[in-house]
Amino acid sequence: MPDPAIEFRSVSFARPERPRVLDHFSLTVETGDVVALVGRSGAGKSTLLKLINRLLEPDEGAILVDGRDTREWPPIELRRRVGYVLQEVGLFPHMSIADNVAVVPQLERWPRERIATRVDELLDLVGLPAQQFATRWPDELSGGQRQRVGVARALAVDPPLMLMDEPFGALDPMTRAELHREFRRIQERVRKTVIIVTHDMGEAFALADRVGVLDAGRLAAFDTPAKVAASSDGVVRRLLDALPQVPRA
Amino acid sequence: MNSSASFAAFVAFVRSHRAEMAALLGQHIVLVAAATAIAVAIGVPLGIFAAKRPRLAAPAMAIAGVVQTIPSLAMFGFLLPVPLVGGVGARAALVVLILYGLLPIVRTTIAGLRGIDPAIREAGVALGMTPRQLLRQVELPLALPSIVAGIRVAAVVGVGSATIAAAIGAGGLGEYIYRGLSMVDTTVILAGAVPAAILALVVDGTLLWIERQLSARRRSRSRRVALAAAAVIAAVILLSSGASARRGGRDALVVGSKNFTEQLVLGELVAQAIEGQGVRVDRRLNLGGTLICDRALMTGDIDVYVEYTGTALTAVFHQPIANDPSAVFNTVRELYARSGRTLLPPLGFNNTFAILVRGADARSRSLRSIDDAARESPRWRAGFGYEFVERPDGYRGLAKAYGLRFPDPPRVMDLTLSYRALAAGQVDLIAGDATAGLIKGLDLVQLEDTRHYFPPYDAAAVARAEILLRRPDVRSALERLSGRISAADMRAMNYAADVEHRDIAAIARDFLASR
Numbered sequence: 149m150p151d152p153a154i155e156f157r158s159v160s161f162a163r164p165e166r167p168r169v170l171d172h173f174s175l176t177v178e179t180g181d182v183v184a185l186v187g188r189s190g191a192g193k194s195t196l197l198k199l200i201n202r203l204l205e206p207d208e209g210a211i212l213v214d215g216r217d218t219r220e221w222p223p224i225e226l227r228r229r230v231g232y233v234l235q236e237v238g239l240f241p242h243m244s245i246a247d248n249v250a251v252v253p254q255l256e257r258w259p260r261e262r263i264a265t266r267v268d269e270l271l272d273l274v275g276l277p278a279q280q281f282a283t284r285w286p287d288e289l290s291g292g293q294r295q296r297v298g299v300a301r302a303l304a305v306d307p308p309l310m311l312m313d314e315p316f317g318a319l320d321p322m323t324r325a326e327l328h329r330e331f332r333r334i335q336e337r338v339r340k341t342v343i344i345v346t347h348d349m350g351e352a353f354a355l356a357d358r359v360g361v362l363d364a365g366r367l368a369a370f371d372t373p374a375k376v377a378a379s380s381d382g383v384v385r386r387l388l389d390a391l392p393q394v395p396r397a
Numbered sequence: 398m399n400s401s402a403s404f405a406a407f408v409a410f411v412r413s414h415r416a417e418m419a420a421l422l423g424q425h426i427v428l429v430a431a432a433t434a435i436a437v438a439i440g441v442p443l444g445i446f447a448a449k450r451p452r453l454a455a456p457a458m459a460i461a462g463v464v465q466t467i468p469s470l471a472m473f474g475f476l477l478p479v480p481l482v483g484g485v486g487a488r489a490a491l492v493v494l495i496l497y498g499l500l501p502i503v504r505t506t507i508a509g510l511r512g513i514d515p516a517i518r519e520a521g522v523a524l525g526m527t528p529r530q531l532l533r534q535v536e537l538p539l540a541l542p543s544i545v546a547g548i549r550v551a552a553v554v555g556v557g558s559a560t561i562a563a564a565i566g567a568g569g570l571g572e573y574i575y576r577g578l579s580m581v582d583t584t585v586i587l588a589g590a591v592p593a594a595i596l597a598l599v600v601d602g603t604l605l606w607i608e609r610q611l612s613a614r615r616r617s618r619s620r621r622v623a624l625a626a627a628a629v630i631a632a633v634i635l636l637s638s639g640a641s642a643r644r645g646g647r648d649a650l651v652v653g654s655k656n657f658t659e660q661l662v663l664g665e666l667v668a669q670a671i672e673g674q675g676v677r678v679d680r681r682l683n684l685g686g687t688l689i690c691d692r693a694l695m696t697g698d699i700d701v702y703v704e705y706t707g708t709a710l711t712a713v714f715h716q717p718i719a720n721d722p723s724a725v726f727n728t729v730r731e732l733y734a735r736s737g738r739t740l741l742p743p744l745g746f747n748n749t750f751a752i753l754v755r756g757a758d759a760r761s762r763s764l765r766s767i768d769d770a771a772r773e774s775p776r777w778r779a780g781f782g783y784e785f786v787e788r789p790d791g792y793r794g795l796a797k798a799y800g801l802r803f804p805d806p807p808r809v810m811d812l813t814l815s816y817r818a819l820a821a822g823q824v825d826l827i828a829g830d831a832t833a834g835l836i837k838g839l840d841l842v843q844l845e846d847t848r849h850y851f852p853p854y855d856a857a858a859v860a861r862a863e864i865l866l867r868r869p870d871v872r873s874a875l876e877r878l879s880g881r882i883s884a885a886d887m888r889a890m891n892y893a894a895d896v897e898h899r900d901i902a903a904i905a906r907d908f909l910a911s912r
Contacts, residue, residue: 201523227525229540238520247438251534303526 151215153179153309153341154200160365161195169195171365172209179308182335182342187362196362197311200343201230213309228252231302231340233390234384237269237294245271246282246287246295252304270300273337275330289363292323294329303338312344316351318365327356350386353377406584411636413739414588418573419667422466422592424487424587425569427563429555429600432491434631436498438550438670439787443499445532454507461500463663469493469561470702473685485527486543489568490559495685497558509540513602544612549604556597564685566653566693568898570596575656575683578813582898596631603630625806650864650871653690653699656683657813658901659748659832659887663703665905670878671701671798675868675911687712694738700864705748705854711790718790722747722853740864741872742879743855746887750851751831751843754794754817766845770826771799779803780824782812790852791830798850816841836894858883881912 156179161169169192182394183332187193189229192203198204199211201216201238239248244357245265270280274296286294295315302310332355335342346352352359353373360370361384368383379385411418447454467475470495513536521531524646537544563571573589576582585610650671654664664682672678681699684690691713693699709729710716718727730740752767764770770777781802786809795801809826814825814836820839829836831854834842858875865872869886890908893899 203519203523224525224527227523230523232520232523234516234520234523236514236516238514238516240517240521240539251526255525255530344571 152176153214154343155215156196156199157210157212159199160208161192161199161204161206161322165207169366170206171386174209175367175370176361176397177341177343179341180339182344182355183358183360184346184356184358185343185360185362186349187190187345187347188354189347191362193347193362195389197232197345200226200309200311201356204218215364226347228256228262228305229307229309231304231307233295233298233310234313234340239294239297239301241286243286244282244291245284245286246278247274247305248286250291250299251301251370256305261335266304270303271297273303273334274300274337276300286307290323292319295319295327299331299334300388303334303340306338308341310340310342312342313326314346315344317346317348324351399414401557402705403583404874407587407756410584410588412755418588418592421570421572421589422596422720423569424567425556425559425571425593425596426562428487428559428567428569429552430492430554430631432494432559433498433552434547435491437548439495440547440551441501441506444503444544445537446508447503448507456499458504458507461503464496464682465500466772469497469558469565470685471563472496473561487562489565490569493562493617494555494558496552501550501554502544502547505543505550506540509543510536513539513777523896534874542608543607545604545611549601549608550606552600556593562656563683564656565689565697566681566684569572572683576661578811582895584898599676602829613779614829615679620904635656646687649679650701650868651679651681651699653684653702654682655687655832656685657689657700658834659830659891660703661901662887662890662894663856664907665901666882667701667703667875669902669905669909670874671871674764674874676868676871676874685831694859695736697861701860701871703856703857704859705741706740706743707749707790707852709856709859710852712784712788715789717796719854720849720852723853725853726857727857733859734862736864739860739865741858741860741875743857744878744882744883745856745880746832746884747853747855748830748884748887749833749846749854750791751829751833751836753816753819753827753829753836753843754825754845755822756840756842758825759844764842764844766847767795767801767850768847769802770844774803774826776799777803778805779807779826780810780815780818781807781828782815783809784812790850793851795828798848832887834888834890837888837892838896858888882908 154175156173156175158174159170159173160168160172179381185193185196196203199206200213200218202221202223207220213226213230240251243251249267249270250263252267258266267282269276271281276293278300281293286297289297298315307337316327319327328351344355346353356363358371359376360374361376363383365373369379369381371379376384378390379388402688419789443457447457473489476489501812516541517535518531524787526534533806559567559569560571563569563575569592570589573585577585577587577589592860596887607623607627652664652668652671654660661682668678668680675781682694684693687708690699690702690704694702699759704713706722706725706729707718709732710725711718714729714732716728721726726740726743733740752770754764754770762769762773764773786807794805810818815824816829816835816839818824819827819841829841831843835841839897860871860875886908890904893904894901
C-alpha cells in the first residue's frame with residue numbers, strides 16, 4: 149500500500165504566549181482526495197497548512213508528506229511540490245499575469261518555450277484566455293480573476309499536492325459559486341490531492357470528498373460530507389448549528 | 398546696485414568664466430555622483446541587513462541620525478587628522494558626503510522592505526523561493542521606488558553639502574561661493590550658488606521621474622527605460638570621473654592656499670611661477686584656514702603654500718609671540734625644518750594685523766594709533782574674524798596691551814565681511830589685514846601699533862623639503878619670488894581683486910609679466 153499523501157501524527161503547536169492551536173492532532177489524507185477542513189476563525193486552520201509546507205514546524209509530533217517527515221525534506225524542494233493558494237492571493241504586483249504564473253517554472257529553470265506554453269495552458273485552464281490576460285497586471289483584475297491567477301500559479305509545475313487557505317473567502321457569493329464550479333471542473337482534469345481550509349461549511353460540502361471539523365486543536369469529525377452532516381456527535385452538531393449555510397437535507 | 402545691473406554682471410561673469418565654470422560643475426557632479434554611488438553600494442546592503450534584524454535597525458538608525466546632524470564643516474574638521482580618509486582634497490570630501498548619504502538610503506531601504514505586504518512575501522516563500530531569490534525577485538523590486546526616493550534625498554543633500562567641500566580643497570561650485578565670500582562679491586557667490594541650485598533641481602527632478610516610472614504602473618517597458626536611463630547616467634558620470642582622475646596625474650605639483658583674497662592671489666602667483674618652469678600644477682586654493690593648510694602640507698596633500706611667519710610661530714608651532722622679524726623667521730624656519738618642510742626666504746611684505754577704523758572717524762576724532770582707539774572703545778563696538786578672537790596674538794592680548802574696553806564682547810564674523818560691516822557702521826573697529834585692498838576701496842584707516850603688540854607676519858612660501866630636493870626647478874621658481882612683492886604690490890593686487898573684481902589668474906599673470 150502506498151504512503152498517504154499527508155499524515156499528521158499527534159501534532160501539537162502553539163504560538164509563543166498563546167494557547168495551543170493544535171493539541172495532539174492527527175489526520176491522514178489519501179492521495180487524490182479533496183479534503184476540506186472547517187472551523188471557526190482562530191481554530192488553527194491556516195497553521196495546519198503552514199505546517200505541511202514547513203512555513204512552520206511542530207512543537208511535538210510529526211507531519212509526513214509522501215511518507216517523509218517535513219523536517220527531513222529540503223524546504224525548497226518540499227514547497228515546490230506543494231501548490232499554495234492564499235486568501236489574499238499574494239500576486240506579485242510588479243509582475244504581469246504571465247510572469248506571476250511563470251514564477252515557479254522560472255525558479256525550476258524550465259526552457260523559455262516550455263514556460264510560455266505552460267502559462268498559456270494554465271491561463272486557459274482557469275478561464276482567463278492567455279491572449280487577453282497574459283500581459284495585464286494584477287491591479288487591473290477583479291478579485292475573482294486574481295484568485296484564478298493564484299490557482300494557476302500554484303498549479304504551474306504540476307505539484308501533486310495543493311493547499312488552499314480560504315481561497316474563495318473574500319469573494320461575493322455569485323463569483324464564489326462560479327469558482328466552485330471551476331474548481332470541480334479543474335480537479336476532474338488534474339486530479340490533485342487538495343486540502344482546503346474554510347470557515348464556510350457550505351463550501352466544504354460543495355467541494356470536498358471528505359470533511360474534517362476542527363475544534364479545540366483536535367479533529368472532532370472526519371468523514372464524507374453526508375456522514376458529517378448526519379453526525380450526532382455533540383461537538384460536531386453544535387459546530388454545524390453555529391456555522392452558517394448548513395445545507396438543508 | 399540695482400538688480401538688473403547685478404544680473405548683467407552675473408551674465409558677464411558666466412560668459413567670461415565658461416570653461417572654469419564647466420570644470421567646477423563637472424567636479425561637483427563627479428563628487429556627488431561618486432559619493433552617492435558609494436553610499437548606495439554601502440547603504441542598500443546595510444538597509445537589507447538591518448530590515449531583517451529589528452534589534453539592530455533601531456541603534457543603527459540612531460547613529461546614522463546623529464551623524465547627519467553634525468554640521469558638514471565640523472565633520473571636515475573631525476576628519477582632518479584621520480589617516481586614509483581624512484586630510485584635504487576630494488577624498489575627505491567624498492567620505493563626508495558618503496556619511497551624509499547613508500542615512501536616507503538606509504532608512505528608505507528599511508522602510509521599503511518593511512512596507513511590503515506580508516502576504517506577498519509569504520506567497521514567495523510558499524512557492525519555494527530561497528531567501529536570495531525572494532530578495533532579488535520580489536522584495537528589492539517592490540522596495541525599489543522607496544530606495545530611489547532615498548537616493549534622491551541623498552543626491553540632493555549631496556549637491557548642497559558638496560559646496561562646503563571647497564573648504565578643504567575638493568573643488569566644485571563651492572569654490573565660487575568661497576571665492577565670492579572672500580572677495581565680498583555677490584556676483585561670484587551667485588556664480589557658484591545658482592548652478593548648484595539648478596543642479597539640485599535637475600538631480601531632484603530626474604530621480605523623481607525615475608522613482609515615478611518605477612512605482613506607478615509597473616509597465617515593464619517604462620521600468621526598463623527608467624533603469625536603462627539610470628544606468629546610462631551612472632556610466633557617463635563614472636567614465637567622466639575616470640577621465641578627470643587621469644587628467645590629475647601623479648607628478649603634478651600641488652599648490653595650496655587659504656581662503657581669502659590675498660592667499661588666492663599668492664597661490665596663483667606661486668602656481669604660475671612654477672608652471673613657468675614647465676611643471677604641471679594642481680591648484681588646491683581656498684583651503685579653510687591655517688590649520689587645514691598646515692595639516693595638508695604635513696600629509697603631502699599639498700606641496701607648497703604661502704604662510705606668514707608670525708602665524709606659523711603662534712598658530713602652527715604654539716610658540717610665544719616675538720617681535721623681531723628676522724628672529725621670528727629663523728625660529729620658524731628651524732621649526733619647519735624639523736618636520737621635513739622648508740620655509741623659503743620672505744616674499745617681501747609684512748601682512749600684519751591692521752586695526753582699522755572708518756576714515757571719517759579717524760579724521761573727525763584725529764585717531765592715529767591704537768592708543769587713541771582705546772580712548773574711544775567704551776562707546777564702540779568691535780567685530781573680529783574667528784581666527785583673531787582665538788589666536789594667542791589676537792584680541793585678548795591686544796585688549797590687555799592697549800587697555801581696550803568695549804561695552805559688549807566683540808561680534809565674531811567672517812573676516813572679509815567685517816570690512817563691509819565697518820564701512821556700513823555696524824561695527825566701529827575691526828582687525829583686518831594690512832595688505833587688504835578693501836582698506837583703500839572702502840576708505841578705511843589703519844591705526845598704528847605703537848606698542849609693537851603684533852609680531853611680524855612676513856609672507857613666505859613653505860614647501861615640503863622632499864619636493865625641493867627632487868625638483869630644483871621648483872625651488873628656483875619659488876626663490877625667484879623672494880623679496881619681489883612689496884606691501885604696495887600686494888595691496889594693489891588685492892584691490893584689483895576685491896574692489897575692481899578682476900580675475901585673480903589674470904592679476905597674477907600681469908604681475909609676473911611686469912617683473
